Amino acid sequence: MAAHAFRQRGCSMRCSVALAARKVKLVCTFLVACLIIGIACYATFAGGRREASQLDTAPAPVPSIAAYIDNHAHADEDDIPGSIEAAVQAMPRENAIQIAFLPPPFLSDAAGKYDAEAILSAARKYPGRIVALGGGGTLNVMLQDAVNSGNDGPEVKRAFVKRANELVRLGVVGFGEISLEHLSPPNYQYAPPDHPLMLILDDIAARAGIPIVVHMEAVPSAMPLPQGLKSPPNPPQLHANIAAFEKLLDHNSNAKIIWAHAGTDYTGYRTPELCRELLERHPNLYMEIKIEPPAPGLNSPLAEGGAGPIKPNWLKLFEDFPDRFIVGTDQRYGPKRTPLIGPQRWGAVVGLLNQLPAEVRSRIALDNVRRLRPANSISPKLWSTP
Ligand SMILES: [Zn+2]
Numbered sequence: 112m113a114a115h116a117f118r119q120r121g122c123s124m125r126c127s128v129a130l131a132a133r134k135v136k137l138v139c140t141f142l143v144a145c146l147i148i149g150i151a152c153y154a155t156f157a158g159g160r161r162e163a164s165q166l167d168t169a170p171a172p173v174p175s176i177a178a179y180i181d182n183h184a185h186a187d188e189d190d191i192p193g194s195i196e197a198a199v200q201a202m203p204r205e206n207a208i209q210i211a212f213l214p215p216p217f218l219s220d221a222a223g224k225y226d227a228e229a230i231l232s233a234a235r236k237y238p239g240r241i242v243a244l245g246g247g248g249t250l251n252v253m254l255q256d257a258v259n260s261g262n263d264g265p266e267v268k269r270a271f272v273k274r275a276n277e278l279v280r281l282g283v284v285g286f287g288e289i290s291l292e293h294l295s296p297p298n299y300q301y302a303p304p305d306h307p308l309m310l311i312l313d314d315i316a317a318r319a320g321i322p323i324v325v326h327m328e329a330v331p332s333a334m335p336l337p338q339g340l341k342s343p344p345n346p347p348q349l350h351a352n353i354a355a356f357e358k359l360l361d362h363n364s365n366a367k368i369i370w371a372h373a374g375t376d377y378t379g380y381r382t383p384e385l386c387r388e389l390l391e392r393h394p395n396l397y398m399e400i401k402i403e404p405p406a407p408g409l410n411s412p413l414a415e416g417g418a419g420p421i422k423p424n425w426l427k428l429f430e431d432f433p434d435r436f437i438v439g440t441d442q443r444y445g446p447k448r449t450p451l452i453g454p455q456r457w458g459a460v461v462g463l464l465n466q467l468p469a470e471v472r473s474r475i476a477l478d479n480v481r482r483l484r485p486a487n488s489i490s491p492k493l494w495s496t497p
């Protein structure tokens with residue numbers, strides 16, 4: 112009995128030891144599992160934080176509150192139809208109802224030079240939504256050649272007039288992009304704003320009822336090349352151009368001139384004050400707004416490098432001249448490398464539009480373009496979009 116009892120006690124002791132060992136094993140397994148889950152959770156959390164911080168630094172652009180027309184976009188010259196397709200796909204994201212493509216201001220030796228014909232043929236698929244300006248690949252080339260050669264004789268003028276009239280017949284909604292002062296990169300271009308060929312173009316534009324889009328850094332008086340720009344290709348000294356620009360504006364009051372890129376100034380003189388003076392003096396002057404956060408220039412309308420709130424002096428300018436500004440993002444589209452080539456530009460202009468008082472916003476986004484375009488370039492259906 113005693114022996115049996117001892118055996119029983121011994122057995123129960125062995126059993127308790129085995130049970131305890133199993134418990135310890137279970138606890139250890141539990142702790143290891145907790146550790147693994149903990150590490151996994153931390154990794155996920157840290158990854159999420161990384162993603163969140165990346166988003167913080169590069170927020171996705173938000174669409175415009177008001178439907179808008181972008182009067183200034185460029186295509187990848189290697190695939191113009193594909194670029195236009197990319198723009199059409201981007202339009203709902205942007206809340207753009209129409210995008211105008213224009214050939215950039217080419218020089219005569221440029222590879223891939225093209226003009227309105229290439230845009231118009233691709234735009235046929237999207238009537239009303241994609242329109243073309245023309246002349247960057249031909250008229251601008253003729254102008255730059257005339258300046259560089261000093262030859263603006265009768266033959267040069269005849270060829271220029273012929274081409275300008277041809278573009279009107281093709282149905283362009285404006286002439287552009289014409290360079291009057293264009294810093295490199297990609298190349299340097301200059302023409303006096305009151306050059307005889309510009310005065311001719313001014314008269315043709317007035318007759319046709321279409322505007323001219325000009326690219327011109329502001330140079331009120333001759334100045335050395337701003338710091339940070341390479342010479343060559345830029346000249347060490349820039350020509351004064353504001354007085355000659357005013358002559359162009361005065362030449363034919365029926366011609367509407369759109370001074371592109373208000374908001375990206377690389378000389379330091381395209382200030383809201385200069386814009387105000389010229390808008391006051393010339394009722395036929397309009398401006399396209401462009402903002403480029405990676406290179407905001409010296410007078411961005413938005414604080415914080417072109418991504419923050421509107422600066423008060425620019426806001427006052429937009430409020431005082433709500434009928435004279437339009438959207439001209441200078442966005443490059445192209446599917447070959449990426450649907451958006453180069454810097455993301457439309458988002459910054461939309462960032463500005465969204466901050467404007469509603470009444471000013473609707474005019475800049477949409478209404479003002481109507482006075483700058485032939486009546487048939489904006490269908491009433493698009494126009495009725497709220
Ligand atoms: Zn330009």
Ligand SMILES: [Zn+2]
Nearest residue numbers: 185215288441
């Ligand atoms: Zn441009």
